[in-house]
Amino acid sequence: MEPYELSVADAAGAVRTRQLSPVELVDSVLERIERVEPRLRAYTLVTADHARSAARQAAHEVAADGVRGPLHGIPAGLKDLIDVAGMATTASSRVRADHRAEADSAVAARLTAAGVAFVGKTHTHEFAYGLTTPQTSNAWDQGRVAGGSSGGSAVAVAAGAAAFALGTDTGGSIRVPAALNGVVGLKPTYGLVSRHGITSLAWSLDHVGPITRTVEDAALVLAALVGHDPRDPASVAAPPVDYRPGPGTDLTGLRIGVPGSYYFDRVDSEVEAAVRHAIGRLEALGARLVEVEIPMTRYIQATQWGLMVPEATAYHERTLRTVPELYAADVRVLLEAGELMTAGDYLRAQRARTLMRQAWQRMLDTVDMVAAPTVPLTAVKAGQSTVTWDDGTEESVSDAYVRLSAPASITGVPSLTLPVGQDSAGLPIGMQLMGRPLGEAALLRAGHAYERTGTARGVAPVT
Numbered sequence: 001m002e003p004y005e006l007s008v009a010d011a012a013g014a015v016r017t018r019q020l021s022p023v024e025l026v027d028s029v030l031e032r033i034e035r036v037e038p039r040l041r042a043y044t045l046v047t048a049d050h051a052r053s054a055a056r057q058a059a060h061e062v063a064a065d066g067v068r069g070p071l072h073g074i075p076a077g078l079k080d081l082i083d084v085a086g087m088a089t090t091a092s093s094r095v096r097a098d099h100r101a102e103a104d105s106a107v108a109a110r111l112t113a114a115g116v117a118f119v120g121k122t123h124t125h126e127f128a129y130g131l132t133t134p135q136t137s138n139a140w141d142q143g144r145v146a147g148g149s150s151g152g153s154a155v156a157v158a159a160g161a162a163a164f165a166l167g168t169d170t171g172g173s174i175r176v177p178a179a180l181n182g183v184v185g186l187k188p189t190y191g192l193v194s195r196h197g198i199t200s201l202a203w204s205l206d207h208v209g210p211i212t213r214t215v216e217d218a219a220l221v222l223a224a225l226v227g228h229d230p231r232d233p234a235s236v237a238a239p240p241v242d243y244r245p246g247p248g249t250d251l252t253g254l255r256i257g258v259p260g261s262y263y264f265d266r267v268d269s270e271v272e273a274a275v276r277h278a279i280g281r282l283e284a285l286g287a288r289l290v291e292v293e294i295p296m297t298r299y300i301q302a303t304q305w306g307l308m309v310p311e312a313t314a315y316h317e318r319t320l321r322t323v324p325e326l327y328a329a330d331v332r333v334l335l336e337a338g339e340l341m342t343a344g345d346y347l348r349a350q351r352a353r354t355l356m357r358q359a360w361q362r363m364l365d366t367v368d369m370v371a372a373p374t375v376p377l378t379a380v381k382a383g384q385s386t387v388t389w390d391d392g393t394e395e396s397v398s399d400a401y402v403r404l405s406a407p408a409s410i411t412g413v414p415s416l417t418l419p420v421g422q423d424s425a426g427l428p429i430g431m432q433l434m435g436r437p438l439g440e441a442a443l444l445r446a447g448h449a450y451e452r453t454g455t456a457r458g459v460a461p462v463t
Contacts, residue, residue: 002028002032002160003020003024003025003028003029004025004028004029004031004032004160004161004163004459005160005458005459006020006025006163007163007212007213007214007216007217008070008071008074008163008164008212008213008214008216008217008220008221009070009214009216009217009220011025011074011163012067012070012071012072012074012220015058015062015067015072015073015074016062016066016067018062018063021055021059021073022054022055022056022058022059022062022072022073022074022117023052023055023056023059025055025073025074025075025163026051026052026054026055026073026075026117026119027052027055029051029075029119029160029161029162029163030046030048030051030052030075030119032159032160032161033046033119033120033156033161035462036159036160036161036462037161039137039142039462040136040137040139040142040155040156040159040161040462041123041135041136041137041152042077042122042123042136042146042151042152042153042155042156042159042161043077043120043121043122043123043152043156043161044080044088044090044092044120044121044122044123044152045080045087045088045090045120045121046119046120047087047118047119047120047121048119050087050117050118051075051117051118051119051120052117054073054115054116054117054118055073055075055117058072058073058115058117059073061115067115068113068114068115069114069115069224070220071111071114071115071116071220071221071224072114072115072116073115073116073117074115074116074117074163074164075116075117075118075119075162075163076111076116076117076118076119076162076163076164076165076166077118077119077120077121077122077152077153077156077157077161077162077164077165077166078107078108078118078120078121078122078153078165078166079121079122079124079128079150079152079153079165079166079167079168080092080121080122080123080124080152081124081127081128081168081198081199082105082107082108082121082166082168082197082198082199082208083101083102083103083104083105083108083197083198084101084104084105084108084118084121085101085102085103085104085108086100086101087100087101087121088100088101088121089101089121089199090121091124091126091127091128091199092123092124092125092126092127092133092135092152093126093127093326093327093328093331094326094327095127095319095323095326095327101197103197104197105194105196105197105198106194106195106196106197106229106231106232107166107193107194107197107198107208107225108197110224110225110227111166111224111225114224116224119161119162120156120162122150122151122152122153122155122156122162122165123135123136123151123152124148124149124150124151124152124168124173125148125149125151125173125331126327126328126331127199127201127312127316127331128148128149128150128168128170128173128199128201129149129201129312129330129331129334129335130148130149130330130331130398131147131148131149131171131172131173131176131397131398131401131402132145132146132147132148132151132397132398132401133145133146133147133148133149133150133151133152133177134382136151136152136155137155137382138155138180138181138379138427139154139155139158139159139181139182139460139462140158140181140182140379140426140427140428140460141379141425141426141427142462143381143382144180144379144380144381144382144427145180145379145380145381145382145384145397146177146180146181146379147176147177147178147179147180147181147375147379147401148173148176148177149167149168149170149173149177149201150165150167150168150169150173150174150177150178150185150211151177152165153165153166153167153174153177153211154167154177154178154180154181154183154185154211155177155181157181157183157211157212157213158181158182158183158213158457158459158460159459159460159462160459160460163212163217164210164211164212164213164217164221165210165211166208166209166210166211166221166225167185167208167209167210167211168195168198168201168206168207168208168209169185169187169206169207169208169209169405169409170201170202170205170206170207170308170409171205171304171308171402171405171406171409172375172401172402172404172405172406172409174186174187174207174209174211174417175187175374175375175405175408175415175417175430175432176374176375176401176402176405177211178211178374178417178430179374179375179417179419179428179429179430179432180375180378180379180427180428180430181379181428181460182419182422182428182430182457182460183211183212183213183419183457184211184212184213184214184215184217184218184416184417184418184419184447185209185210185211185212185218185416185417186209186210186211186212186218186222186414186415186416186417186440186443186444187207187209187408187409187414187415187416188207188208188209188222188225188226188414188440189236189238189412189413189414189437189438189439189440190205190207190234190412190437191232191234191235191236191412192226192236192238192414192438192440193207193208193209193222193225193226194208194227194228194229194231194232194235195207195208195232195234196229196231196232200311200315201308201311201312201315202307202308202311202312202315203234203311203315204234204307204311204350204353205304205307205308205311205409205410207409208225209222209225210222210225213457213459214448214451215245215416215418215444215447215448215451216244216245216448216451218416218444218447219243219244219245219444219448220243220244222243222440222444223243223244226238226241236438238438241438241440241441242441243440243441243444244444245441245444245445245447245448245449246445246448247452248449249285249449249452249453250285250286250449251282251285251286251287251445251446251449252286252287253286253288254282254286254287254288254368254369254442254446255287255288255290255366255367255368255369256279256282256283256287256288256289256290256367256368256369256370256371256433256446257290257291257292257363257364257366257367257369257370257371258279258289258290258291258292258370258371258372259291259292259293259294259370259372260291260292260293261293261294261297262294262297262300263294263370263372263373263404264372264373266376266389266391266393266395266400266403267373267376267377268376268377268378268423270378270423270424270429271373271375271376271377271378271423271429272373274420274421274422274423274429274431275371275372275373275420275429275431277420277421278371278420278421278431278450279371279431281450281453282371282446282449282450285449285450285453287446290366290367292363292366292367292370293363294363294370294407295356295359295360295362295363296352296355296356296359299352299356300356300403300406300407300410301399301403301406302349302352303349303352303353303356303406303410304402304406304409304410305349306341306345306346306348306349306352307346307349307350307353307410309334309337309338309341310338310341310345310346312334312335312338313335313336313337313338313339313341314338316335320332320335320336353410353411356407356410356411357410357411357412360407360411360413361436364413364435364436368435368436368439368442369433369434369435369436369439369442369443369446370433370434370435371431371432371433372404372431372432372434373404373429373430373431373432374404374405374417374430374431374432375400375401375404375405375430376400376401376403376404377400378422378423378425378427378428378429379427379428380397384397385397387400404432405432407434408432408434412437413434413435413436413437413439414434414435414436414437414438414439414440414443415432415433415434415435415443416432416433416434416435416440416443416444416447417430417431417432417433418430418431418433418447418450418451419457420450428457433446433447
């Protein structure tokens, strides 16, 4: 096994025991990037010199004093919305072509303190406003979409071009590309991880979190990211939590909600079969399945768009008026549409969100988490704009991909996606576990138990 194929946990163990140098690890990942990047286009910027410098420093520190923690010397990518002092933050947009960050974002500073070596900035759908990341190819089939908006981060991790990466999630932008590329994605509770220094899409929906190849790795990265930050108005002061899921697989006593509505409506048959099989595995590990009804389903799409569209337009108000030609056509249309929405529309969406949060809280009082498909279909071919379901319903690809991920973004509850199989074309299928606010540890425990049954995917064989 090459160093770039190691999980974060395995790489950390090898660095700690000095079986592997951080320099060797970072060099292996940089060589992998050089090999696969022409086909995948996951990165906007590869920071090889920065990464090698951090790796040399980590190697010196490990030799002198031991490791700082499990991320010391680990190579990672950052979605190109996340500021690192002195680096460009382009948001994959011509609007930001000349931008340079003056200071580290909160998450970059935390990862730097943990000893992480940043190997580059990863592509996003322009300003995170889309579900496909069109400039990036799927790690398992380069003729298909990567998913978005954190497509570059998910593809880099799936291809071994980063040990882990950070993404952002406003309506599914961590979980959608993670599911489509066969990796793990965690959208934490709203406010658990600071967004200071991160370009916003919609302030009341934005989250930042890890994309990894294993659930254990997601726990290790999350632990380095959490902490109250007064610079982020939404930041919460959560009590200290040990996110490590532990070695066991016994889920006795865990109540898992299985939706009787919404999450299995208009879902590809192979996706449904794989997710229901995975839920059955959780039951075999001791979990008790409880049927639940998802509340207020008829309002989900209107609430998601009613919040996101006007907030995004407000953020881009100045540049939309001064340099509208620099935006991609799909993003410009959405931003201009936001100017047509009234204050009443926005306030109704906020009220619906409040009611939805309360209804989800009541539902989650009856179960510990909900298990469901992450997305209703696997990665579509690049350029495909619609999907037609068995009942004849036609849906845009973006609406289809956001449909099952939006509820956790609207309500702010944590959601973990993990790979649970593949379809007949070999494309990854994802299941998401959604829990109570600040309930990440329970999700990670359940996801890790499932993963230990031998279902994790390896690095995508990109040549």
